[in-house]
Every structure is written in C-alpha cells, then in structure tokens.
Amino acid sequence: xxxxxxxxxxxxxxxxxxxxxxxxxxxxxxxxxxxxxxxxxxxxxxxxxxxxxxxxxxxxxxxxxxxxxxxxxxxxxxxxxxxxxxxxxxxxxxxxxxxxxxxxxxxxxxxxxxxxxxxxxxxxxxxxxxxxxx
Amino acid sequence: xxxxxxxxxxxxxxxxxxxxxxxxxxxxxxxxxxxxxxxxxxxxxxxxxxxxxxxxxxxxxxxxxxxxxxxxxxxxxxxxxxxxxxxxxxxxxxxxxxxxxxxxxxxxxxxxxxxxxxxxxxxxxxxxxxxxxxxxxxxxxxxxxxxxxxxxxxxxxxxxxxxxxxxxxxxxxxxxxxxxxxxxxxxxxxxxxxxxxxxxxxxxxxxxxxxxxxxxxxxxxxxxxxxxxxxxxxxxxxxxxxxxxxxxxxxxxxxxxxxxxxxxxxxxxxxxxxxxxxxxxxxxxxxxxxxxxxxxxxxxxxxxxxxxxxxxxxxxxxxxxxxxxxxxxxxxxxxxxxxxxxxxxxxxxxxxxxxxxxxxxxxxxxxxxxxxxxxxxxxxxxxxxxxxxxxxxxxxxxxxxxxxxxxxxxxxxxxxxxxxxxxxxxxxxxxxxxxxxxxxxxxxxxxxxxxxxxxxxxxxxxxxxxxxxxxxxxxxxxxxxxxxxxxxxxxxxxxxxxxxxxxxxxxxxxxxxxxxxxxxxxxxxxxxxxxxxxxxxxxxxxxxxxxxxxxxxxxxxxxxxxxxxxxxxxxxxxxxxxxxxxxxxxxxxxxxxxxxxxxxxxxxxxxxxxxxxxxxxxxxxxxxxxxxxxxxxxxxxxxxxxxxxxxxxxxxxxxxxxxxxxxxxxxxxxxxxxxxxxxxxxxxxxxxxxxxxxxxxxxxxxxxxxxxxxx
Numbered sequence: 001x002x003x004x005x006x007x008x009x010x011x012x013x014x015x016x017x018x019x020x021x022x023x024x025x026x027x028x029x030x031x032x033x034x035x036x037x038x039x040x041x042x043x044x045x046x047x048x049x050x051x052x053x054x055x056x057x058x059x060x061x062x063x064x065x066x067x068x069x070x071x072x073x074x075x076x077x078x079x080x081x082x083x084x085x086x087x088x089x090x091x092x093x094x095x096x097x098x099x100x101x102x103x104x105x106x107x108x109x110x111x112x113x114x115x116x117x118x119x120x121x122x123x124x125x126x127x128x129x130x131x132x133x134x
Numbered sequence: 135x136x137x138x139x140x141x142x143x144x145x146x147x148x149x150x151x152x153x154x155x156x157x158x159x160x161x162x163x164x165x166x167x168x169x170x171x172x173x174x175x176x177x178x179x180x181x182x183x184x185x186x187x188x189x190x191x192x193x194x195x196x197x198x199x200x201x202x203x204x205x206x207x208x209x210x211x212x213x214x215x216x217x218x219x220x221x222x223x224x225x226x227x228x229x230x231x232x233x234x235x236x237x238x239x240x241x242x243x244x245x246x247x248x249x250x251x252x253x254x255x256x257x258x259x260x261x262x263x264x265x266x267x268x269x270x271x272x273x274x275x276x277x278x279x280x281x282x283x284x285x286x287x288x289x290x291x292x293x294x295x296x297x298x299x300x301x302x303x304x305x306x307x308x309x310x311x312x313x314x315x316x317x318x319x320x321x322x323x324x325x326x327x328x329x330x331x332x333x334x335x336x337x338x339x340x341x342x343x344x345x346x347x348x349x350x351x352x353x354x355x356x357x358x359x360x361x362x363x364x365x366x367x368x369x370x371x372x373x374x375x376x377x378x379x380x381x382x383x384x385x386x387x388x389x390x391x392x393x394x395x396x397x398x399x400x401x402x403x404x405x406x407x408x409x410x411x412x413x414x415x416x417x418x419x420x421x422x423x424x425x426x427x428x429x430x431x432x433x434x435x436x437x438x439x440x441x442x443x444x445x446x447x448x449x450x451x452x453x454x455x456x457x458x459x460x461x462x463x464x465x466x467x468x469x470x471x472x473x474x475x476x477x478x479x480x481x482x483x484x485x486x487x488x489x490x491x492x493x494x495x496x497x498x499x500x501x502x503x504x505x506x507x508x509x510x511x512x513x514x515x516x517x518x519x520x521x522x523x524x525x526x527x528x529x530x531x532x533x534x535x536x537x538x539x540x541x542x543x544x545x546x547x548x549x550x551x552x553x554x555x556x557x558x559x560x561x562x563x564x565x566x567x568x569x570x571x572x573x574x575x576x577x578x579x580x581x582x583x584x585x586x587x588x589x590x591x592x593x594x595x596x597x598x599x600x601x602x603x604x605x606x607x608x609x610x611x612x613x614x615x616x617x618x619x620x621x622x623x624x625x626x627x628x629x630x631x632x633x634x635x636x637x638x639x640x641x642x643x644x645x646x647x648x649x650x651x652x653x654x655x656x657x658x659x660x661x662x663x664x665x666x667x668x669x670x671x672x673x674x675x676x677x678x679x680x681x682x683x684x685x686x687x688x689x690x691x692x693x694x695x696x697x698x699x700x701x702x703x704x705x706x707x708x709x710x711x712x713x714x715x716x717x718x719x720x721x722x723x724x725x726x727x728x729x730x731x732x733x734x735x736x737x738x739x740x741x742x743x744x745x746x747x748x749x750x751x752x753x754x755x756x757x758x759x760x761x762x763x764x765x766x767x768x769x770x771x772x773x774x775x776x777x778x779x780x781x782x783x784x785x786x787x788x789x790x791x792x793x794x795x796x797x798x799x800x801x802x803x804x805x806x807x808x809x810x811x812x813x814x815x816x817x818x819x820x821x822x823x824x825x826x827x828x829x830x831x832x833x834x835x836x837x838x839x840x841x842x843x844x845x
C-alpha cells in the first residue's frame with residue numbers, strides 16, 4: 001500500500017503558499033501561515049503524471065542560496081533579513097545556505113527578488129530528488 | 135635465459151622415468167575435448183589450472199624446461215613445499231592434465247585449483263537467486279579478490295537497516311566518534327555520528343523507513359560467505375549510511391548536497407546515488423564537482439522513465455563531470471530493461487536491475503482486523519457494531535448498523551494496543567464505503583496511551599468515481615456509496631513507540647443524517663529492523679549499486695588508482711551487448727572479472743637510468759607477475775606519434791635503446807601486457823642521448839578499449 005503515499009507526497013509538496021508580498025517591497029513580514037488545500041484534487045491539478053506541464057517539483061517555501069566566496073556572516077545576515085529569509089542550515093560549507101521564505105513569497109518570486117544582490121552567485125529552488133525503484 | 139641456467143642435470147634413472155611417462159601418454163590426447171560433458175554452471179575449479187606437488191624440485195624443472203611439449207603455459211612455485219600452480223595450454227582440459235600428472239611417480243598429487251576457487255564462491259543460501267552476480271562475472275572476480283575493506287562506499291539513500299544481520303558487519307563506523315555521549319568528538323559538526331547520519335531528522339541513526347536504501351546497501355556489500363541470505367558484490371566493505379530520502383523515497387537537493395559533503399570529508403571514495411530527477415541544480419553540480427576535486431566517484435542511476443537522457447537529462451547522472459558513472463539497467467537476458475533511461479553520450483554502462491534480490495527491512499502487520507470472526511480487543515460502544523456485508527467478505531464495522539446514524543453523535547471504535555518498537559514507516563490501511571453529510575465526519579485518531587490524548591490524522595481516500603485520491607486533514611466526509619474505497623493514513627509519528635492505539639471516531643452535528651460509513655480490513659503495517667529478511671525489487675536504482683560494489687572491489691585491489699582510472703576500468707571492460715548499441719556510451723554491461731582480473735598493473739619507477747652518445751638506458755619495476763611482456767614506445771620529443779620500439783620478455787626490467795641519434799631528445803612510455811590485455815601506460819619520460827634527464831611513474835590500467843574510448 002505504500003505506493004499510495006509514494007504517489008501522494010510529491011503532490012502534497014506542491015500545495016500553494018499564500019501569495020507573495022509585492023516584489024517592490026522586499027521587507028520581511030513574519031507571516032509563515034501556510035494555506036493547505038484540504039481536497040487533494042486541487043493539489044493534483046497542479047502536477048501531472050509526467051511532471052512536465054506544471055514545472056519541476058521543489059520544496060515550497062525553501063531556496064538554496066550560494067553566496068560569493070568569502071562572504072562575511074554579517075553580510076549574509078543583512079541580506080537574509082532584507083529579503084525575508086530564515087537560515088535553515090548550511091547545506092555545504094562555507095557559502096551554500098538552505099533558506100526558508102518567511103513572508104509567504106512564492107519561490108519563483110523570491111528568486112527574482114534575490115537577483116539584485118551581487119553577493120549572491122546564484123539561488124535556486126530546493127529541488128526534489130526521487131529514488132529510482134521501479 | 136638458456137636452459138643451462140634453469141635446468142640442472144637430473145639423474146639418469148629419473149630421466150628414464152620422465153621419458154617413459156611422456157611416452158605412455160601420447161601428447162595427441164591433449165588436443166581432444168574433455169569427455170566429461172559440459173562443465174557445471176558453478177565451476178568447482180579454476181579452468182585451465184592445476185595444482186601439482188612434485189617430490190623434488192628438479193622434477194618441476196624438468197616440466198618447466200619442456201613446457202611447450204607438455205602443453206603447459208606457465209608453471210609457478212607456490213611457497214617452499216614443492217606445490218606448483220600450472221596454467222595449461224587452452225587445448226588441454228584440467229581432467230586430462232590431472233590424469234597425466236598423477237601417473238608420474240615423482241608427483242605427490244595433482245588436483246584442480248578448486249580450494250582457492252571454492253573459497254571465492256559464497257555459501258550464502260540465496261546466492262543462486264542473485265542472477266546479476268554471475269552475469270557480471272563476479273565469481274571470477276572474487277577469485278582474484280574479495281577484499282573491499284580498503285574502500286568506503288557512501289550510500290546516499292533512505293538510510294539502511296544497519297542492524298540487518300546480513301549487513302551489520304559491513305556498516306561503516308566512524309572511528310573518531312564515541313557513541314551516545316552527546317559530544318561531537320571529532321569536531322566534524324555532527325554529534326554521535328557513529329553510523330553515518332540522518333540528514334532529514336539530523337541525528338546519528340540513519341535507519342531506513344523505506345526499504346530502498348537497505349536494498350541498495352545489500353547489493354553493494356551484504357556480508358558474503360556468512361551462510362546467511364545474500365552476498366554483495368563486495369563481501370566486506372564499509373557502507374557509510376547517509377539518509378537523505380524519506381519513508382516514501384523523496385529527498386531534496388539540499389540534503390543530498392550536505393550528504394555529499396559529509397561523505398567527502400569523512401573518508402568515502404565512492405558515492406552511490408540511486409536517485410534521479412530532471413531538475414538541473416547548480417548547487418548539486420557544484421557539490422559533485424567538489425567530489426571530483428577530492429578524487430571521489432559518484433555512481434548514479436540513469437532513471438526509470440524510459441527516456442533518452444541525451445535529450446532529457448536526469449540529475450545527478452547527467453552532469454558533465456569526469457567522476458560520474460551513469461548506470462542503466464539490464465535484465466536476465468542482457469537486454470535493456472523497459473523502464474531504463476538510456477543515452478549514447480550520457481549513460482555510460484548497464485548493470486543488472488530487474489528482480490534483484492537483496493536485504494530488505496521486514497514489513498510486519500502490527501494490527502490486523504477484518505471483523506469476520508469477532509472484534510477481540512476492540513472497544514465498540516453502541517451504536518458502533520459489526521454489520522453486513524464487508525469488503526469482499528461477510529462482515530464490516532459501522533457507526534449505525536440499523537440504518538442512518540443519529541445526530542449529535544461522538545463515539546469511537548478503539549483498537550487494542552499495538553507495539554511499534556523498532557518499527558519504522560508505520561502505515562494504516564483500511565477500506566471504507568458509505569456516506570456522511572457535510573458537518574458529519576469520520577476521524578482517524580491515534581494515541582500513545584489508552585486514555586489519550588488523541589490526535590487526528592490526515593486520511594487519504596481513493597475516489598474511484600471521480601478518479602484519484604482525496605486527502606482529509608480533519609475527518610472524512612462525503613459520499614463513497616456503492617464501492618469500497620481504499621484509505622491510507624501515515625502513522626510514522628508512532629514509529630518506535632512501544633504502545634500505540636488507534637480509534638475511528640464518528641462525529642455528527644445536529645442537522646441531517648445518512649447511512650454512515652462501513653469500515654473493513656484494518657491493517658497497521660510497519661518496517662522492522664534487524665530482521666533476517668530479503669526482497670526482490672527492480673530499477674536503475676538496483677543496477678547502480680552493482681557498479682558501486684565493483685568500483686570498491688577494483689579500488690581495494692588497486693589502492694593507487696585515481697578515480698578516472700577506476701572509471702576507465704569499469705567502462706573499458708564491459709561486455710558489449712547488441713541491445714545496448716547506440717543507447718549506452720560503452721554499449722556494454724559491466725564485467726567485474728574483466729575489470730579486475732585480467733588487467734596487468736603497469737610498470738612503476740619507469741626512468742632513464744643511463745645514457746651515452748649512442749644509447750639511452752631505461753629501467754622499471756615489474757608489477758605484474760603474469761605479464762607476457764612489456765612494450766616500449768618512443769617518439770621524438772619535438773612531436774610526432776609514439777611508435778613501438780621493443781617487445782620485451784617477462785621479467786625484463788631494463789632496456790638499452792641503441793637506435794638514438796646524438797643530442798636528440800626522445801620521449802618514452804611503457805606498458806605491460808598479457809595474452810588478452812594491456813596495462814595503462816607509464817607516464818612519459820624523456821631523455822637526450824649524451825645528457826640525461828628523467829621522470830616517470832606508474833599508471834592505471836584498463837582493458838584494450840581504453841585507447842579507443844579515450845580518442
């Protein structure tokens with residue numbers, strides 16, 4: 001029966017977050033409220049079996065941020081605070097951070113928001129990886 | 135090397151006997167095939183070899199002297215007791231040779247080389263079901279080496295059942311960390327990481343809540359020859375268990391990257407990545423690149439979507455980095471498995487990946503009730519009771535046996551206690567039929583004590599009418615009339631608890647009633663740990679660890695190899711298969727024996743040892759006792775291609791190149807070769823006749839394909 005949950009979890013990952021604050025106002029706003037969708041049907045509409053038509057799955061509300069080499073901790077702290085992010089962990093020392101979006105902004109919108117920081121080499125969604133048992 | 139050096143005179147009487155033996159057995163019989171019929175599938179002895187103990191050293195020398203006449207390819211003394219390992223010419227069977235030597239009174243015994251071979255055939259009782267091992271010629275490879283202990287393989291997966299009796303002995307343990315003291319003894323950033331790490335729950339107990347990681351770990355290195363279960367490609371190895379995938383096989387790039395970093399900093403040489411997705415991650419690519427810089431191989435699944443990875447990449451397998459081996463799956467007939475991704479440019483090799491038997495956590499039912507013969511242990515306050523019919527049976531459970539349920543109801547059917555000690559990935563399954571109106575609902579609640587507190591769980595219910603599944607965060611409601619629907623609830627919050635309770639709670643409001651729900655076939659199942667259990671599963675996930683195990687075997691046998699050299703040995707020594715032509719870079723399925731056994735080690739310390747106006751002298755160390763000889767190649771340092779200038783006999787370790795011009799500079803390289811293989815080249819050295827300079831060193835090794843693929 002585990003196949004059932006195998007199917008459902010990636011779908012669950014796609015549950016929407018509440019809308020992003022205006023991109024012109026990157027101030028952090030502590031609204032970590034998550035609007036979960038009770039009926040799975042709504043979630044299913046966001047992803048098809050081939051995963052292609054609705055984009056690539058990633059963890060909602062999280063991004064990976066690569067800062068430039070040798071960045072100081074206080075700069076990371078400033079950018080994090082400005083952009084409305086919370087550090088979840090250092091995914092790879094010293095400068096790759098897993099961040100949580102704290103103001104309800106969509107991942108795509110946050111990536112756009114971070115483009116203005118020259119201290120950030122790149123930022124990307126925290127993509128899902130899947131074991132390949134057939 | 136003349137006979138005068140190697141062949142001392144033997145007494146006349148012995149010589150007469152020797153000749154008599156030769157006459158008694160006409161050599162012509164050696165040319166015939168053995169009459170014993172086809173060899174058994176698991177050959178009890180090494181083909182073409184014989185162990186012979188001579189009573190005197192001179193007797194052995196007599197045979198050595200006349201090798202060609204006696205169809206002996208090579209004769210090598212093992213130790214001081216007069217036992218010789220004889221390699222027979224191909225046209226002579228082991229049985230015939232054995233009969234021949236036994237008739238020589240100067241031979242104490244002659245027997246097939248089966249002691250050594252038997253030691254390399256594992257006694258694990260399920261080994262005969264592991265079709266993938268003989269097909270990649272693992273037994274012959276084991277004949278060469280079973281020792282994988284020098285290489286740590288990190289398995290980034292769903293964890294592993296590190297207490298499994300067929301795995302436990304091969305789990306890597308962190309030497310610098312003290313278990314359970316709450317201190318990061320070695321300062322690596324992880325507290326009590328004695329067995330690896332769980333990157334999902336951030337603790338040092340990376341137990342497997344899915345089963346996949348336990349299976350993968352067993353393919354690489356289930357304990358071999360322990361009279362239990364299965365054997366890995368490696369019989370003994372350090373499996374570093376890194377859990378980055380959850381109970382349903384889902385992980386994230388962030389956790390995978392952190393696991394790669396952990397593997398890199400804690401001594402792994404090989405990483406098994408039996409996962410793949412189409413999303414490109416710069417961060418993941420950077421992490422694999424860091425592995426490359428550290429000389430670590432990443433062996434990655436090509437994916438199970440039957441797509442061409444050249445067109446639609448699957449990461450991490452598809453990153454264009456030299457330390458990645460992308461692996462797809464073949465079946466028992468050496469055909470590409472139907473689900474296998476492929477890619478002429480991006481998928482390197484195939485390995486067995488269908489119906490692979492390996493270690494697997496036991497799945498156990500900790501609670502099971504079909505309501506057919508009663509409701510023992512259940513607490514069923516009225517109006518809850520059994521009713522007819524059930525799901526494919528006579529009885530089920532309902533909130534309202536007599537018709538519609540009542541308004542303002544709040545009543546619960548409570549299960550007997552169940553025990554989830556040492557269980558993981560607990561799941562409740564049941565079937566449901568009927569209807570509850572909006573405002574009325576069925577809650578599925580759990581507790582760790584009979585008296586609560588009770589917590590409501592999210593319920594997934596199949597809707598065969600609308601199609602798909604619905605989830606209910608706070609109670610099931612709605613119309614499921616007419617067909618039984620499967621329902622499932624994750625209960626992993628109870629994993630490991632010694633006491634658990636389940637209740638079905640029917641709650642109704644003040645307005646409106648309906649038939650209510652019927653429930654049946656309630657089962658709580660979980661994965662066990664430390665149980666002696668196994669399972670067959672398929673996927674490029676299963677092909678990948680075959681290659682990881684092989685890489686560990688190669689690396690442990692040849693610790694001096696670099697990651698690209700290990701990769702070359704695997705890629706260059708495949709068995710080419712028609713079905714893989716045009717679909718896989720090497721067009722082949724891995725062959726452990728070819729990768730391991732037949733490759734001579736290259737000469738080492740290859741250097742210029744002297745020179746004059748008319749010659750340059752080269753010297754080296756022979757590293758491969760079975761080599762047929764050495765090839766020396768030269769080019770003018772100014773440019774041009776290497777050309778062979780000498781073919782030298784085994785045992786040679788010096789060469790005088792007299793074909794040089796004064797003051798001209800030349801580059802040299804050398805390699806050892808056997809009848810069917812060649813070593814890697816040494817690194818180049820250069821020298822000028824009359825004034826020397828030198829460099830040099832060893833190289834890797836590879837099947838003959840090396841040069842073809844490198845071009």
